[in-house]
Amino acid sequence: MNVIYSKHFNISLGLLNYLHPFDGLKFGRIYESLKNRDDITFIAPAEPVDMAIVDEFLSSMMRKKVRDEVFIFRALEVPKIPFVSFDFLDRKILNPMRWGVAGTIFGAKKALELGGVYWNLSGGYHHAMQQNMEGFCIYNDIGICYQQLLKSGEIQPDDKILIIDTDAHHGNGNGYTFMENQNVTILDVYNAGIYPTSGYTRERVDIPVPLPPGTDGETYLSRFAEALDKIEGTYRLAFVVAGTDTLMTDKLGGLCLTIDEVAKREEMTLKSLAKYAIPAVVLGGGGYSKDSAKSVIQAISHCTALTLA
Numbered sequence: 001m002n003v004i005y006s007k008h009f010n011i012s013l014g015l016l017n018y019l020h021p022f023d024g025l026k027f028g029r030i031y032e033s034l035k036n037r038d039d040i041t042f043i044a045p046a047e048p049v050d051m052a053i054v055d056e057f058l059s060s061m062m063r064k065k066v067r068d069e070v071f072i073f074r075a076l077e078v079p080k081i082p083f084v085s086f087d088f089l090d091r092k093i094l095n096p097m098r099w100g101v102a103g104t105i106f107g108a109k110k111a112l113e114l115g116g117v118y119w120n121l122s123g124g125y126h127h128a129m130q131q132n133m134e135g136f137c138i139y140n141d142i143g144i145c146y147q148q149l150l151k152s153g154e155i156q157p158d159d160k161i162l163i164i165d166t167d168a169h170h171g172n173g174n175g176y177t178f179m180e181n182q183n184v185t186i187l188d189v190y191n192a193g194i195y196p197t198s199g200y201t202r203e204r205v206d207i208p209v210p211l212p213p214g215t216d217g218e219t220y221l222s223r224f225a226e227a228l229d230k231i232e233g234t235y236r237l238a239f240v241v242a243g244t245d246t247l248m249t250d251k252l253g254g255l256c257l258t259i260d261e262v263a264k265r266e267e268m269t270l271k272s273l274a275k276y277a278i279p280a281v282v283l284g285g286g287g288y289s290k291d292s293a294k295s296v297i298q299a300i301s302h303c304t305a306l307t308l309a
């Protein structure tokens with residue numbers, strides 16, 4: 001398995017770590033646990049995504065908001081702290097996220113060039129969009145990546161692209177970003193009883209799997225299997241938002257999967273992609289429980305042992 005990790009992914013805020021349930025250091029923990037495995041290759045982007053590239057994606061108003069701590073605090077869902085400057089947030093939180101975006105672009109380029117699966121431990125900011133940032137997502141890495149791949153000619157406007165979003169939350173940012181782009185197919189499995197509830201982005205999902213709060217793993221996986229069966233044809237590239245906030249220990253996701261069931265879910269995703277030989281980049285997405293890192297470690301170990309070809 002090819003796993004994308006940079007030490008720069010990690011978000012360390014000291015005491016401020018307790019302001020948000022997201023474990024900003026989990027990327028390093030996953031790496032430490034898997035780094036000696038000879039069946040896993042770790043690779044890293046050389047630098048964070050440049051703000052000029054982010055700006056190409058954003059609306060003119062968002063180019064200002066993304067540089068203003070008031071709006072950043074709001075998007076991170078933490079109360080504004082008077083003594084914390086934009087520069088601090090930029091260095092401690094936004095720069096790690098730009099490394100995450102770089103990981104997505106790096107993985108997508110590798111997948112297009114060489115085929116197979118590239119697993120970015122970071123990224124998957126599926127609530128961010130051109131016009132807005134919210135839900136702990138500042139930069140829509142899939143949208144930015146798609147735009148850059150078009151620009152470089154690595155994909156063409158009429159290439160079919162697939163997004164499989166198995167994070168517990170609906171990916172409103174991707175729905176909005178690709179609202180008018182019918183060459184992008186979105187499969188989204190989500191808890192229908194939680195944020196974000198915006199109907200118009202839910203309606204954009206091509207293969208929707210809305211689940212009631214508290215859905216168990218068995219139901220989740222059987223509904224997901226039905227959805228995967230609807231994927232057909234040729235796709236140039238797939239993005240997978242593999243959030244671990246579907247774990248029963250996750251207080252934000254509101255679903256009830258075990259660690260083994262999340263690993264099974266990733267197996268089902270990768271087997272479906274392999275069936276049609278679709279190159280893919282897997283993205284970390286959300287995951288706010290103490291078991292998030294453990295779950296990703298288990299999923300990567302499990303999927304590495306599979307024969308996909």
Ligand SMILES: [Zn+2]
Pocket residue numbers: 167168169243245285286287
């Ligand atoms: Zn989520």
